[in-house]
Amino acid sequence: MYKSIDEINERIRDGSVRVATAEEMPDIVEELGTAGALKEVDVVTTGTFGAMCSSGAFFNFGHPELPIRMEKMYLNGVEAHAGVAAVDCYLGATQESETLHSDYGGAHVIEDFISGKSVELEARAKGTDCYPRKTITNEFTLDELNQAIMVNPRNSYQCYSAATNMGSRPIKTYMGYLLPGHRNITYSGAGCLSPLPNDPTYSVIGSGTPLFIGGANGIVIGEGTQHSPGAGFGTLMTTGNMKEMSTDFVRAATMTGYGVTMYLGIGIPIPLLNEDIVKQTAVRDEDLVTEIVDYGTPSRDRPVIRKVTYAELKSGSVEIDGEEVRTSPVSSFKKAREVAAELGRRIENGTFLMGLATRPINAVKRNRPMAEKGNTVYVSELMETKFVTITGQESVKEAAKRLLVGETNHLPVIDSENRVIGIVTTYDVSKAFANDEQDLSVAEIMTRNVITISPDSPVDFAARALQKHNIGSLVVVDKNRRVLGLLNSYDLGDLVGRRG
């Protein structure tokens, strides 16, 4: 049995359409089989509501009496890209205010517009014969703009890696606050209710597919940036009219220590045209596998701690190394359900029709990482491999001698297997001498909290660590914390010379 889009739209128009949510589909298919479900259900609604950083909007302000070609422009102090003509701009959701920084950004401007507030525009131009004006300051509400069109390069990830932190210090990420020693896990996405897991073959979702975006009836433009369906990480580029949006489904947010982002509700209806499509919408959270990765490692290829299903993530805790670790979402499942429900109401009311895609979306490609053209320098290239060490049992006096012999300011303290257990500096040793404590053991005066780094880390990361902890030297260690060398802040000076 097959159904056509026209048949389904006919049912939407006459009010006889039968809608189910993607959450309800697995049980429906289990009960009726795929043929039965195809007969009983016409459209499956999906929904997701989460942080979608790669979002923004085009605005057109209309031409003033003395025309201007805006070149630098700010909306409530947030810079918008004015490199389009002449009273157009694109405001990115994560762009931060020049004065309020991460407390206010592009997403907040978008939310303020949608909530009916007035937004201040400030623009500068060089002035030309055809556009003589050089500055303008004006206030606008959303109604007063000619267009306010949300165009989002990357929304609605098919699935997203869950985050934990295996490191020894807390970190602030776009996945939230991650406690040290993997004491929490955060994840994003609505699992089986999300749009793309219900059509991973892009059988119905393509360019031109109607979607619900932020409260508006919009469309899928096509594949999103970083679209990588071959790896299970498909994305969509989307658009919708901001004038139809509601703050119920668009919310500005700040991830502390990371920056501004925008929470957005997106729902895509899946018209059930054949049994293959029905089968795909029967996906359960148990079938959706993602990875828990260590955000404590600040590199692109973060170590995978384990595989996990959305069912486990949603259960509230997941086991890592025999310990139950609490999980929590970054996205809102309650809001995702509201998106799917509102989309269903519109279909049932006859205000949201189905449409066939005009162009297919590639369902197999993989995203390429950035290939840096020979500019990355690693710690192993700059570290000092001639170094002296000391053990914790030796005396402070011995440490002083060792520092002098090694002509160094930093002395890693090692155990019998050459693993670093602490560090003493010339400062620590001088202080001990000044206090007549030269007979103490090194273990008694050493700093136990040693800041270490791997030889494979880029030096930029080393520079950040030196600055963050306000120290002069990092101990370079292998996976077993065995000392390989020292990276001193003055070693980075060589790098500047080399680059210059």
Next chain:
Amino acid sequence: MKLKVEFDRVGIQEPSIAKAILETGIAANIERAVIDGDEGWTLISVADEETERFIAALSRPGVSIRIQKNAVSHNVTECVDCGLCISICQKKVFSFDEDWKLRVEPERCVLCGRCAEFCPQRALSILK
């Protein structure tokens, strides 16, 4: 029940908490304490039925005591029920109800303030 106990420069000089515990034999749990030379505060939890007796034993000049009830203020208009706070808070103040709506149990709070700092919607604040 949790008691927010504040000491002024007089109250801080006496071992008031130790005395109250010894006098009443109540196993009070000090959940947080910020105390220095001339003032300080602490959060003490005691069993509900023993609260009154413990307050009586702890009451003296320079010590002010109040029962902490609504330490966490949850703005339901701003909140989108994402639940990010749930795993950040190790005191289990936050959880989901059966409809994935955020549930807040402020009586568990020890005033660390982390939830308020990291709530993406700025929907949480701590009333100290």
